[in-house]
Amino acid sequence: MKNLVTRAYEWLDERLDLQDLMAPLRHKTVPVHYYSYWYYLGGITLFLFLVQVFTGILLLLYYRPSANEAFESVQFIMTRVQFGWLIRSIHSWAANLMIFFAFAHMFSVLFLRSYRKPRELTWVSGMVLLVLAMGFGFSGYLLPWNTLAFFATKVGTDIVRQVPVVGHWLMVFLRGGEDVTGATLSRFFGLHVAVLPGITTLLLAIHLALIQRQGISVPGGMEGAMHALKYLRKHDPAAAELWLKQAGAQAERREMPFFPNFFLRELMAWYVALGVLGALAALAPWELGTKADAFAPAPAGIRPEWYFLWMFQTLKLIPAKLGPLDGEMVGVLAFSVAGGLWLLLPFFDRGEGRGSRWILGAGIFALVYMTAMSVYGYLAS
Amino acid sequence: MNPPGADISQPPLPLRRRLVELLLGGGLLASAASFLYPVLRYIVPPPSADLGADTVVAGKVGDLKPNSGMIFRFGSRPGILIFTADREYRALSATCTHLDCTVQYRDDLHNIWCACHNGMYDLSGRNVSGPPPRPLEAYEVHVQGDEIIVSRRQKA
Numbered sequence: 001m002k003n004l005v006t007r008a009y010e011w012l013d014e015r016l017d018l019q020d021l022m023a024p025l026r027h028k029t030v031p032v033h034y035y036s037y038w039y040y041l042g043g044i045t046l047f048l049f050l051v052q053v054f055t056g057i058l059l060l061l062y063y064r065p066s067a068n069e070a071f072e073s074v075q076f077i078m079t080r081v082q083f084g085w086l087i088r089s090i091h092s093w094a095a096n097l098m099i100f101f102a103f104a105h106m107f108s109v110l111f112l113r114s115y116r117k118p119r120e121l122t123w124v125s126g127m128v129l130l131v132l133a134m135g136f137g138f139s140g141y142l143l144p145w146n147t148l149a150f151f152a153t154k155v156g157t158d159i160v161r162q163v164p165v166v167g168h169w170l171m172v173f174l175r176g177g178e179d180v181t182g183a184t185l186s187r188f189f190g191l192h193v194a195v196l197p198g199i200t201t202l203l204l205a206i207h208l209a210l211i212q213r214q215g216i217s218v219p220g221g222m223e224g225a226m227h228a229l230k231y232l233r234k235h236d237p238a239a240a241e242l243w244l245k246q247a248g249a250q251a252e253r254r255e256m257p258f259f260p261n262f263f264l265r266e267l268m269a270w271y272v273a274l275g276v277l278g279a280l281a282a283l284a285p286w287e288l289g290t291k292a293d294a295f296a297p298a299p300a301g302i303r304p305e306w307y308f309l310w311m312f313q314t315l316k317l318i319p320a321k322l323g324p325l326d327g328e329m330v331g332v333l334a335f336s337v338a339g340g341l342w343l344l345l346p347f348f349d350r351g352e353g354r355g356s357r358w359i360l361g362a363g364i365f366a367l368v369y370m371t372a373m374s375v376y377g378y379l380a381s
Numbered sequence: 382m383n384p385p386g387a388d389i390s391q392p393p394l395p396l397r398r399r400l401v402e403l404l405l406g407g408g409l410l411a412s413a414a415s416f417l418y419p420v421l422r423y424i425v426p427p428p429s430a431d432l433g434a435d436t437v438v439a440g441k442v443g444d445l446k447p448n449s450g451m452i453f454r455f456g457s458r459p460g461i462l463i464f465t466a467d468r469e470y471r472a473l474s475a476t477c478t479h480l481d482c483t484v485q486y487r488d489d490l491h492n493i494w495c496a497c498h499n500g501m502y503d504l505s506g507r508n509v510s511g512p513p514p515r516p517l518e519a520y521e522v523h524v525q526g527d528e529i530i531v532s533r534r535q536k537a
Binding site: 083086087271274 | 412416419420422423424425426427
């Protein structure tokens with residue numbers, strides 16, 4: 001007796017030729033080696049993004065994007081809607097974890113040198129996705145319209161003003177006027193729920209298609225044998241099988257099929273991530289704080305979300321005047337230049353040699369600098 | 382081992398294997414249910430917070446001429462306040478019991494009228510003609526100083 005799922009699959013397969021669609025998935029393999037665990041980071045980031053889309057849509061059922069109602073509607077979600085506190089807390093926690101895993105994913109790609117030719121575009125699309133994720137964080141932070149978010153947004157949009165020539169225009173564009181008001185809230189809301197999701201979905205599709213097209217990168221050193229095997233499989237499958245048989249179990253273990261072996265492991269990681277999210281949301285529900293008041297003084301110890309803290313702290317350390325130039329402006333410019341170079345990193349790596357050692361050093365420096373500055377930022381305020 | 386005629390190509394799964402599958406499937410099903418349950422409860426809206434308003438100031442004496450009516454806010458819903466030709470205040474729910482439209486006072490008919498489907502109520506809120514199935518809810522009216530105060534009738 002065929003069960004319902006099989007019958008439904010066959011019905012669809014007859015019409016859509018699913019076998020054909022699944023073929024690339026079936027041939028896809030995942031390298032197995034000492035660093036294989038790093039391969040899960042991107043998938044977990046993707047999973048957390050999906051959680052954000054889902055819980056974000058749920059929050060839209062009750063959220064009202066206006067200066068008069070935003071805070072009250074979030075309060076309503078937290079106190080009156082059944083499980084509203086859970087949905088909002090998961091949205092906030094998953095946002096932070098998503099940024100964390102995106103950074104971890106980026107550094108793992110950097111240290112495994114997976115960005116090298118032919119994967120330059122995958123790196124670039126990933127970097128843009130990371131910037132978009134931070135844009136999500138920045139725009140979403142304001143939406144509950146509480147005191148902390150209000151002043152953080154004031155500071156954040158004011159920093160933009162330091163950009164030469166277009167700075168003031170850019171700040172007015174972001175704020176929807178000279179000040180942070182209800183107009184800013186409408187703008188950030190539009191960015192957060194329409195503009196950013198649209199661009200992100202498109203880029204995510206490109207990022208995943210590139211990975212699918214080029215296969216998963218293997219760290220150098222393990223590359224030779226893998227390439228040989230892949231080449232043989234493509235051009236002389238019989239010889240590849242023979243080679244595998246002769247090389248024995250050791251060679252066989254060098255890769256696993258993506259479907260279902262890696263896929264199931266990935267699902268398990270997602271399941272664990274969901275469990276962690278639920279536990280965090282239940283044990284530490286996200287705070288709401290007090291309603292924003294444009295005529296109240298800023299609260300003490302104000303600082304941005306942790307992933308902006310290292311930049312914030314750096315800007316604080318730069319003296320107000322560097323010769324004839326504004327300190328803040330120099331800092332903002334330096335960050336822009338560093339970000340641009342970082343984006344183009346793969347194009348500086350020409351295989352083995354000096355270039356790649358340079359990049360390894362830059363990666364370690366960036367990681368240490370960001371961690372140290374974040375810790376300093378926490379201790380300083 | 383196998384009875385004659387049984388399908389030998391697929392031997393029955395050992396009991397242990399079936400138990401593991403049952404536990405695994407049951408566990409997955411249970412966790413799926415525990416994710417779905419909060420979501421389903423979440424999308425059911427809670428009872429509105431401001432329906433509880435029981436007493437409001439509907440207007441001021443002198444706002445209304447005799448034989449006229451006006452709509453006022455009663456909590457989150459509209460109410461209708463009528464100053465009859467006999468100089469008497471009446472207050473009722475302004476939501477038509479037929480399909481939720483907001484009713485109005487017709488000074489030519491001395492009645493409450495719903496424009497959507499030509500429903501008609503008398504000044505006590507009784508549905509007298511047209512489609513409305515039930516009368517309008519009538520409220521208490523008190524005049525205190527120059528304020529007209531409307532309150533929900535206490536259920537006995």
